[in-house]
Amino acid sequence: GAVVSQHPSRVICKSGTSVKIECRSLDFQATTMFWYRQFPKQSLMLMATSNEGSKATYEQGVEKDKFLINHASLTLSTLTVTSAHPEDSSFYICSARDPPGEVNEQFFGPGTRLTVL
């Protein structure tokens, strides 16, 4: 299957700093990428849908000014957590959907564990 990479895999930062997470589709072009957050023992929560060349669509309750998403190319989307606070500590996962076809499967990156002190 297709490969999606995420960087960094783990980050620890001080409260008030900003953290950027990169999501790359390595062997296919992804017009749509998704950003999820998952707290321990809870389900994946969709934060936003990122479309190449246009503004991201945020889910209800997700602050767009706090979670900045940029999808500048067909293989790269970035999520920046601005002014991070301890409650932002979570597992952030991106996924990319392959071009329209039979399955429309989402391929997931390995995730980024964010810890805000």
Place this chain on the structure above:
Amino acid sequence: GQNIDQPTEMTATEGAIVQINCTYQTSGFNGLFWYQQHAGEAPTFLSYNVLDGLEEKGRFSSFLSRSKGYSYLLLKELQMKDSASYLCAPQDSNYQLIWGAGTKLIIKP
């Protein structure tokens, strides 16, 4: 509203068979995915059903009944490495995946 219902946790024995059931309600339907997620890792794709019936893939099979809003994942010849959470995720009319909390499967020797 949109809803997924799966058992929270199941326990099975190595070498046995286990069936994980999922019922769902979505706004429109564009297929259903099953993903496996090990603790601390991202989900990995297991199967996709868009038509009614059984899809078999090695030790894993997935079944779908669209009229009943029901799917199951069948795991055969269980191995210890199958201990993980299994996520049933139907896709709605906007091709968004709807996620539940998943079923944590514990395999005992």
